Every structure is written in structure tokens, then in C-alpha cells.
Amino acid sequence: MTNSHLQIDGARVLADLNALRAIGAYQTGVHRPTFSEPHMRSLEWLAQRLPEAALAAEIDGIGNVLGTSAKSGPKLLAGSHLESQNFAGWLDGPLGVVYALEAARIINPDRSTKGAVEVAAWCDEEGHFGHFLGSRSYVGDVTEADIDAAHDRSSGRTMRQALRDVGLAGRARATAERGRHIGYLEAHIEQGLTLESARLRIGIVTSIVGIWQYRITFTGEQNHAGTTRMKDRRDAGLALARLCVAIDDRFPASCGARTVWTTGRITLDPGAPSIIPGRAEMLFQIRDDNPEIIERLEKLLRDLAAEASAMGRCSAEVTRLRTGAPALMNARFQQAIEAASTSFASGKSVRMPSGAGHDAQVLATIMPAGMLFVPSIGGISHHWNENTDDADIVTGAQVFVETCRLLLAQ
Ligand SMILES: [Zn+2]
Numbered sequence: 499m500t501n502s503h504l505q506i507d508g509a510r511v512l513a514d515l516n517a518l519r520a521i522g523a524y525q526t527g528v529h530r531p532t533f534s535e536p537h538m539r540s541l542e543w544l545a546q547r548l549p550e551a552a553l554a555a556e557i558d559g560i561g562n563v564l565g566t567s568a569k570s571g572p573k574l575l576a577g578s579h580l581e582s583q584n585f586a587g588w589l590d591g592p593l594g595v596v597y598a599l600e601a602a603r604i605i606n607p608d609r610s611t612k613g614a615v616e617v618a619a620w621c622d623e624e625g626h627f628g629h630f631l632g633s634r635s636y637v638g639d640v641t642e643a644d645i646d647a648a649h650d651r652s653s654g655r656t657m658r659q660a661l662r663d664v665g666l667a668g669r670a671r672a673t674a675e676r677g678r679h680i681g682y683l684e685a686h687i688e689q690g691l692t693l694e695s696a697r698l699r700i701g702i703v704t705s706i707v708g709i710w711q712y713r714i715t716f717t718g719e720q721n722h723a724g725t726t727r728m729k730d731r732r733d734a735g736l737a738l739a740r741l742c743v744a745i746d747d748r749f750p751a752s753c754g755a756r757t758v759w760t761t762g763r764i765t766l767d768p769g770a771p772s773i774i775p776g777r778a779e780m781l782f783q784i785r786d787d788n789p790e791i792i793e794r795l796e797k798l799l800r801d802l803a804a805e806a807s808a809m810g811r812c813s814a815e816v817t818r819l820r821t822g823a824p825a826l827m828n829a830r831f832q833q834a835i836e837a838a839s840t841s842f843a844s845g846k847s848v849r850m851p852s853g854a855g856h857d858a859q860v861l862a863t864i865m866p867a868g869m870l871f872v873p874s875i876g877g878i879s880h881h882w883n884e885n886t887d888d889a890d891i892v893t894g895a896q897v898f899v900e901t902c903r904l905l906l907a908q
Contacts, residue, residue, distance in 0.1 A: 504608070506600055506899050508892035514596045515891070518543065518580070519588040527882030530582040531652065532626040533561065533660040540580040544595060544619055551602035553617060559661070559669035560635045560645070561621030567606055567614035572906050575679040575865070576601060576898075577618035578686060579857065581626065584652060587687075587884025593872070593891070594685040595619050597898040604899055605906070613906040616679070620857045626650050627657050633860040635671050674864055680905060681828060681866035684858040685898050687886055688871040689879035692850055699893050700839045700847040701871030702832050705787040706859040707756075707851055708822030710796070712782045714741065714803055718812035720768065720776025735766045735775035737810030742780070744802045752794050756851055757786040759795075787824040787851045825859035831868025831905065838900035843893050870898060 521543060522528045522536025530536045544563050548555040553565030563580075567573060578594025595617070602615040621632030627648040634640045648657035661667040688694075693701050718732035742761055749759060760783045767777035782799070786792050800816050807814035832849065839847035850871070858867045872894035875885045886894075 504604055504611070504899060504903055506604060506892070506895045508895065511596055511600050511892060511895045512888060514547070514599065515589065515592055518592045518596070522582070524585050525882040527585070527587045527884060528582045529585045530580070531584055532581040532622040532624065532650070533664050537581045538664050541619065544580065544599070544617075547599055548602075548617060551599060551615075551617065552606040553602055556672065557666070558672040559666055560632055560640070560671050561661075561664070561666060562632045562636060562672060563617075563619040564672050565602065565617035567602075567616050569606055569614040571613035572680045573613060573678055574615050574902055574905055575618060575682045575861070576615050576684065576902065577620065577857075578684050579621070579623035579632070580619045581622060581624050583624050583880050585882060586880050587878075587882060589687045589884055589886055590689070590879055591623065593687055593886070593894075597685045597895050598683075600895055601899045601902040605902055611903060611906065615902050615906075623857050626652065627660070630855070630857060630860045633857040636674055637860055637864045638673050639860070639863075640671075676864070679865055680908075681831060681868065682858060682861035683831065683898070683901060683905070684856060684867070684869045685894060686856060686869060686871055687874045687879060687884065689854050689874050689877070691874075691877035692848070693871060693873035694875065694877065696848065698846045698848050699843040699873065699890060700835065700897055702835045702839070702847055702849045703827050703852045703858075703869035703871060704832065704849050705827060705851045706825040706856055706862075706869070707785045707787045707853055708789065708792065708824035709820060709855065710784045710792050710818065710822055711820035712799065713817045713819055714738070714780050714782055715815045715817075716778045716807060716810070716812045717815075718776055718778075718810060719774070721774045723772045723774055726774060731774055732811045733774050734778035734810070734812050737806045737812040737814065738764065738778040738780055740809060741803055741806040741814075744806060745799065748798060748802060749795060752791075752798055754786050754788055754791045756853070757784065757791060757795070758853060759784045785822075785853055789824070825862040825867070827858070827862070827868050828866035830908065831866060831901075834901045834904040835868060835870045835897065837904055838897045842896040842900055868901075870894070870901065
């Protein structure tokens with residue numbers, strides 16, 4: 499092992515994570531939605547810890563917590579988020595924040611290590627009010643009009659009202675100082691089974707997949723379910739169901755190794771037992787890190803929708819709602835995580851794409867970025883049963899701190 503004086507304090511990391519778990523505790527997880535009372539308490543908790551790492555703490559006008567260092571030399575930005583999905587797990591977000599805090603606590607006061615780790619907790623990564631509002635605000639991608647329009651998807655409370663309620667209204671939003679950071683590093687639970695099933699300890703993220711979202715609408719003819727004979731029907735619901743089956747049959751021959759697709763919502767109009775649906779709508783999502791594959795699948799989707807509508811004598815309209823550019827993780831960051839895994843995780847690491855979105859994809863638009871994963875027990879996440887073995891949490895923290903050291907030394 500190199501630089502043994504940069505050993506982490508595993509008990510401290512676990513104690514910090516458990517302290518956060520107690521804020522908004524729900525079953526074995528947490529309920530800490532954005533701008534709720536427990537969420538604000540978790541931000542204060544972090545702000546109070548940051549001076550331990552020789553960082554000046556600030557909670558900005560969109561709820562980002564930022565710890566800034568006065569130490570000379572290169573600066574590495576590190577963090578994740580502290581709010582949770584509703585009634586969800588204890589590690590999704592806090593793991594990356596506590597790793598960043600631990601790295602800062604060890605590296606920043608250490609005179610023999612050049613530079614500093616600066617800590618960030620990005621607000622609303624979980625999308626209660628929008629998409630990555632905190633990190634997007636930091637990179638300059640959120641306007642005042644965006645904030646005017648944002649509201650809580652569960653309660654309807656506007657973001658303006660929420661900011662007033664928690665005392666952040668009128669406070670300035672922090673934005674990135676270009677050139678200040680050598681890059682951004684984030685740790686996260688994997689939220690899948692890749693590491694656990696291969697008995698690996700560290701995932702080295704190569705890319706964060708893009709998400710493409712579509713609305714597909716079939717228009718047929720609404721009519722009586724008893725008197726309209728089968729041959730005379732133009733059933734929009736049936737056309738939609740045919741498309742779902744056709745996608746499942748035909749996508750596998752054209753997709754990539756890790757492509758996933760999901761029909762997340764189906765609406766039949768008017769949606770009554772005795773009425774043939776005149777209109778049917780589905781929300782459909784494709785995720786991959788290769789835009790060429792997505793392009794191929796989108797063309798196939800449009801062809802299949804046309805086939806399904808021809809069979810049901812309905813018209814089909816495919817609208818792309820969201821185009822997600824995949825984010826590539828920086829090669830030097832991947833190498834540093836791999837080297838740290840060799841030293842502190844017996845080399846039990848694998849390079850893999852992230853199927854979930856993370857703040858690192860936003861930071862990657864303005865600086866080099868990297869991510870590492872630790873195993874999720876049973877692959878479970880966005881549920882209060884989400885968990886990671888204590889030994890894996892500690893190993894991940896050590897690999898994270900070593901990665902920070904290697905990056906700052908470059
Ligand atoms: Zn997360």
C-alpha cells in the first residue's frame with residue numbers, strides 16, 4: 499500500500515452515513531424529498547461538518563451545499579446529493595457526499611498532499627422539482643424562468659414557494675469558476691447487480707447513458723363496446739398493445755449489449771370498460787450510451803408504430819420528448835480509479851456504463867468527470883431496503899480517497 503498516512507477512518511464514514519440516515523428516517527431508509535424539513539436538516543448537517551475539512555461552507559440560492567478551500571494548488575470537486583426519492587434508501591446520494599467529505603478531511607489538512615478536495619451536495623438530483631436543477635444551476639444551465647416554472651411533482655408546491663419556505667429565496671446561486679477545478683469525482687451505489695453478481699468491489703464508470711423519451715399516440719374511433727362489430731372497429735388501445743409486443747420482438751436484433759427500453763405509462767381514452775378507446779398514448783424510453791444505436795432503434799420504433807397503426811386502421815404519431823446525450827467519463831479519471839482499486843480493492847474492479855443518471859453527467863459538460871460505484875445488495879435501490887455491505891462501503895471510501903490523491907498528484 500502506498501501513502502499509508504492517507505488511510506481513511508472507516509468507522510467515521512459509517513457513523514456519518516448513519517447520522518444522515520437518522521435525518522428523515524423511514525423504515526430502514528429515509529424519506530427526505532427536496533426542501534422538506536429533514537432535507538434542509540441534512541444540508542445543515544453537511545455545512546457544519548465542512549470546516550472539519552478546512553472548507554468554508556455555503557448553502558446557495560438553489561439549495562446546493564458547497565465547501566470551498568483556501569489551500570493552494572489544484573482543486574478537485576467531489577460530491578453527490580442529500581435528498582432522496584420518496585420513502586427510499588439511505589445511501590443513494592449520501593454515500594458520495596460522505597466519501598467526498600472524508601477525502602477532504604484527510605487530504606486538505608495534509609501538507610504533503612498537493613491541492614484540495616472541494617465538496618458539493620447538489621440539490622434535487624432526484625428530480626422532485628426538475629432535472630438536476632442544482633448541478634445544472636452550477637454549470638449555468640438554469641434560468642430564473644426555469645425556477646419560476648418548477649414545482650414539486652408530488653405536492654404541486656412551486657419552487658419559488660419552497661425556496662421562500664426554507665429561507666433560501668433571494669440568495670445568490672453559486673456557479674462554477676471556469677478553470678478552478680481539475681475535474682469532478684462522484685461515488686454512488688451501483689443500483690444494479692453487475693458488481694454483486696461478479697463478486698467485484700468497484701465499478702469504474704465509463705459513460706452515463708443518454709435517455710431518449712417518446713410519446714406515441716394512436717388515434718382510432720371511440721365507439722360502443724357492445725354494438726360495434728369486431729371488423730368495424732378502429733381500436734387505438736389494441737394498436738398500442740400491438741406496438742408494445744412488436745417492440746419486444748424486434749428491438750433485440752437491433753439493440754446494443756446494454757440497451758434498455760421501457761413503456762412507463764399507458765393511457766387509454768376515455769378509459770371505460772364499455773367504450774372502445776378512440777385514443778391511446780404511451781410514454782416510452784430508450785437508454786444507451788451510443789447515439790448510433792438509438793438512431794437505429796428510433797427508426798425501427800417509427801416503422802413498427804406505422805405497422806401497428808396500419809393493422810388497427812388507426813393513425814400513429816411518434817414524438818420525441820427528450821434527447822439525452824450520453825456523458826463520457828474522462829479516461830484519466832478511469833485510470834486513477836483503476837489504479838486505486840488495484841491498491842485498495844485487490845483489483846476487483848470492472849469498467850461499466852451507468853444506466854442511471856447522475857450529477858456527474860452535468861458536471862462533465864464543463865470539466866473532466868469520473869464516477870465509481872460500490873455494490874448494491876440485491877441490486878435494490880429507490881426502495882428503503884437499499885443497502886451495501888459495511889465492508890464494501892469502507893473499501894469504496896478508501897478507493898475514493900486514493901483516487902482523489904492520484905488525480906491531485908498528476
Ligand atoms: Zn443518486
